[in-house]
Amino acid sequence: MNCLTMDSQRSAQDLLECHLCETSIPNLYCDICDIHLCKTCVGEHLSDESTKHNVVAFKKRNCTIYNYPRCPKHSSKRCELHCKLCDIPICVQCVSSAEHDLHKKIEITKRFEIKKSVLHRDLQELETSINPKFENMLSCILVQKTDLNKHSQEVTAAINRHGEELHKEIDTIIQKLKSELSEMDSKYLDVLNKQKDNITRTISEIKQSIADLKQIVDSHDISLVSSFKSRNAEFRSLPPKLTFVLPSFTPQHIKKEQLYQQFGSLSAPSIKTEEQVYTLDSPGAERSWIIKDIKTTYDYYERLHSVSCLSEEEVWTSGTDAIMRLYNLQGQLVKSILTKSGNGPNDIAVTRSGNLVYIDSIDRTLNIVKQEEIQTVIELRGWRPLNVCSISNDELLVVMLSDDDKQTKVVRYSGTTEKQSIQYNDKGQSLYSSGDIKFISENNNLDICVSDNKAHAVVVVNQAGKLRFTYTGPPSTSEVSFKPYGITTDSQSQILSADQYNNRIHILDQDGQFLRYIDNLYLYYPWGLCVDINDDIFVAECYRGHVKKIKYNM
Structure with a gap:
């Protein structure tokens, strides 16, 4: 609960007055009506039975469990109900106006708890499902880069071994093939780095969303909780999974006069993009x-x-x-x-x-x-x-x-x-x-x-x-x-x-x-x-x- 510190309370109290009689040092505060009161005026304030009241000591103001929002139409009223059809908080004056007579209503505290449970589920999904998926995809990208480097070394070694058998006459061809392999590697690395950057950026956004959610989950501000827009649907769109078909080297037994044509070649590389579908566990399904x-x-x-x-x-x-x-x-x-x-x-x-x-x-x-x-x-x-x-x-x-x-x-x-x-x-x-x-x-x-x-x-x-x-x-x-x-x-x-x-x-x-x-x-x-x-x-x-x-x- 976001209560003020003692020093800030004293400082604020020195500057405030009772809203009813303008006494310079209000000792009490109504959390529901958001007004300052002195002891003399409490009875008068509580006599208004058109709304609920919660009068507390001035130093404990804003510490109620539920901070009821003000009505959008009647600013002096606090809302204790929520209209399901209109999806807005409503006060007793809204109810008495008959505007929402045929609409389903719910206690705003109950809606607050429902919305909080939704936020908890979003937070849990981000922490236990979505973010781990992206973290693991990032790890796989790093492994693929290692595998690519190892494979490239193996192909280069095969080229070198074949080149040594043909001595200096084929050095030029060897260099040409190495250059082609390097270009292929560069293309692979460009794709991997782009995928890595996208995943890293998304993970950063997920973590920020987690931090925001944690802050909202701990909040008792209904307006802030109600206005929160979930990004989980956006995060469920996983990036495509990359599968590489890496080049291989095929040596040829050649005659010197046909050196270039018969030396060998690199197989054509390919990158396969496989769409990944994000799925949520069905109710009752066991999860890991x-x-x-x-x-x-x-x-x-x-x-x-x-x-x-x-x-x-x-x-x-x-x-x-x-x-x-x-x-x-x-x-x-x-x-x-x-x-x-x-x-x-x-x-x-x-x-x-x-x-x-x-x-x-x-x-x-x-x-x-x-x-x-x-x-x-x-x-x-x-x-x-x-x-x-x-x-x-x-x-x-x-x-x-x-x-x-x-x-x-x-x-x-x-x-x-x-x-x-x-x-x-x-x-x-x-x-x-x-x-x-x-x-x-x-x-x-x-x-x-x-x-x-x-x-x-x-x-x-x-x-x-x-x-x-x-x-x-x-x-x-x-x-x-x-x-x-x-x-x-x-x-x-x-x-x-x-x-x-x-x-x-x-x-x-x-x-x-x-x-x-x-x-x-x-x-x-x-x-x-x-x-x-x-x-x-x-x-x-x-x-x-x-x-x-x-x-x-x-």
Whole structure:
């Protein structure tokens, strides 16, 4: 509530008079009628029963919950009703004039609350839906620029390699092709920069709209709230999504006399503009939104693969380099640990007691970090470990591949002791493919869930190792086949699996029935997954190096 300060109140009071008797020091104030009163005149003012009154101490003026607006037609009156047909505030004199007799009316305080709820919805949509969409599109533009630069470097390298085979005679042609490639890159960059500038400008406008809305939402000025015009409809018009077909270099085996004609050429570039449609969730539909977007030091070259929750505030990460890093939700690096061998960890997990476990596939070891000291727990022969998850009693489930790359199994360890091996179904057939991209998680019902990338499936067995079901995607056929990467489970025994090439996450129930996707957040190559104690999911974006914390259960 916007009350005046004591000093300004005293200063104003020294200059004002009672509106009824002109006493120089009015002690009271009617918030409804907006007049100053002395104690002597209060009774006379309250005797006017044609309108409501709210007399308060002078220093508490303008602090009423509702600041009723003045009537547009009768300036001395305050409006307590709103005419729905005319869409204007009306006072008791307007009502008595019969002008609005056949019109529907609503208490102005009720309309105020309705309008405030609309503003709250607009604010929520801007903060949780529209602005994140634009932020993520901006992030994708930056990744596309990185990819464009990398692709350009690869094409340039191919041109150079072919040019070296033909020595100095083809230097001129090489330079010409490089120049053409540079021009193509420039055109791509012009398009990307224009798109980036448009999105950046829109984000700035959205943030300004959010700031304005927050100020209005906190206001009790009905006139200001009523006059607000929403821009959400304008912001729902998303910019087109850009898809590039980048040039490639095709070398030719040539004769010197036909050097120029046979050297090779760049394929014609193209830019595809794909319209994006903004959609609102239907009533009752489950929604997902990003709580935090953590930028790590991983990038396109040092790729981010695994993420594991230490708590709801901190997550361990690992990628293609040899350093495992602990980040908080503010994106600050809390701790980093170098692997014992200097090899990149294949996977990581956090035990129930809070210790970090990692797989070293090259050394064929499973290691645990206790008080920043690394202990090798398991050393394998004939098999190499791929992925790991921690389960109850600090036991570990490890996916491993035979040295000849032909067999895959899941082994349960308690400390250094192998307690169980899961490899075949009841017919003696392999449960898992021989590929080396697999993630593992245990459900609350003690089912063991493995994402089998090569098999295009999530394979789930019970605690005894008996096959329960195999999930290969929802009933409707997707444009790109299901190739699962990271997998995790939550307190409701739902199974979540990263579908990297479709940039989304599949959510299944504990019996393998498809529930829905998380696909409205512009995820970019989701790889590793983990769920915290609040059932919020952390998603590791492989090529961008971001970890997103997402609320998905409503």
